[in-house]
Amino acid sequence: QKEVEQDPGPLSVPEGAIVSLNCTYSNSAFQYFMWYRQYSRKGPELLMYTYSSGNKEDGRFTAQVDKSSKYISLFIRDSQPSDSATYLCAMTRTDKLIFGTGTRLQVFP
Amino acid sequence: DVKVTQSSRYLVKRTGEKVFLECVQDMDHENMFWYRQDPGLGLRLIYFSYDVKMKEKGDIPEGYSVSREKKERFSLILESASTNQTSMYLCASSWDLNYGYTFGSGTRLTVV
Numbered sequence: 001q002k003e004v005e006q007d008p009g010p011l012s013v014p015e016g017a018i019v020s021l022n023c024t025y026s027n028s029a030f031q032y033f034m035w036y037r038q039y040s041r042k043g044p045e046l047l048m049y050t051y052s053s054g055n056k057e058d059g060r061f062t063a064q065v066d067k068s069s070k071y072i073s074l075f076i077r078d079s080q081p082s083d084s085a086t087y088l089c090a091m092t093r094t095d096k097l098i099f100g101t102g103t104r105l106q107v108f109p
Numbered sequence: 110d111v112k113v114t115q116s117s118r119y120l121v122k123r124t125g126e127k128v129f130l131e132c133v134q135d136m137d138h139e140n141m142f143w144y145r146q147d148p149g150l151g152l153r154l155i156y157f158s159y160d161v162k163m164k165e166k167g168d169i170p171e172g173y174s175v176s177r178e179k180k181e182r183f184s185l186i187l188e189s190a191s192t193n194q195t196s197m198y199l200c201a202s203s204w205d206l207n208y209g210y211t212f213g214s215g216t217r218l219t220v221v
Contacts, residue, residue: 008149031207032206032207032208034209036209041215041217042214042215043113043199043201043212043213043214043215044152044199044212045212046209046210046211049207049208049209051207088151088152090209092206092207095206096142096154096157096167096206097206097209097210099151099152100151101149101150101151102151
C-alpha cells in the first residue's frame with residue numbers, strides 16, 4: 001500500500017466550477033501538508049502548505065487537512081482554464097517529502 | 110526570484126553512454142534532491158544531499174550516482190545509460206523540508 005494515495009483523474013470541469021482534489025495517507029507521522037501545481041513539461045510549483053487540521057485559504061484556493069481521517073483536500077473556486085494542470089499533494093516525514101502521483105485537471109471554457 | 114536551473118530541457122543519449130545532469134540553485138539552500146517522474150508512478154526520489162560533499166540514497170538509486178562539490182550545484186550521473194532510464198528528471202532544493210521544495214523545470218531524457 002502506498003503511503004499517499006491520489007486519484008489520477010483526469011478530472012474535467014467547466015469554467016467557473018468548484019473543484020475538489022483529494023489525497024489520503026496512511027502514516028500518522030506526517031506533519032506538514034502541501035499542494036503543488038505542475039503545468040505540462042514544467043516542474044512542480046508550491047501552491048500551499050499547512051500544518052494543522054483545518055482550513056487555509058489563499059485567494060481562490062483552500063487547503064483542508066483532517067488528520068483524524070488522514071485526508072487532505074484542495075478546493076479551487078471559480079476555476080479557470082489556466083488552472084488546467086496536474087496537482088500533486090505532498091507531506092513531510094522526518095527527512096523528506098512524500099508525493100502523491102498527481103491528479104490531472106482540465107478546465108474547459 | 111528564487112531559481113533552480115537545470116542545464117538541459119531535452120536530452121537524447123545512446124545506451125551505454127555516461128550522462129551528466131546538472132542542477133544549480135541560487136538560494137543558498139543546503140538541501141538538494143533529484144527525482145524522476147514517470148506516468149502512473151509519480152515522483153520517485155533518486156538521491157538527496159543535505160550538505161556539500163554529502164549524499165544519501167533515495168528510493169531508487171540503482172544506476173545513478175551524484176556529486177555535490179559546491180553548495181549551489183548538485184549533479185546526477187547515469188553511469189551507463191539504459192532505455193529504462195528514459196524519464197523526466199527533476200531537481201529541487203529546500204531550506205526547510207517542512208516548507209516545501211523549489212523545483213527546476215526538469216530535463217526530459219530519452220535513451221535510445
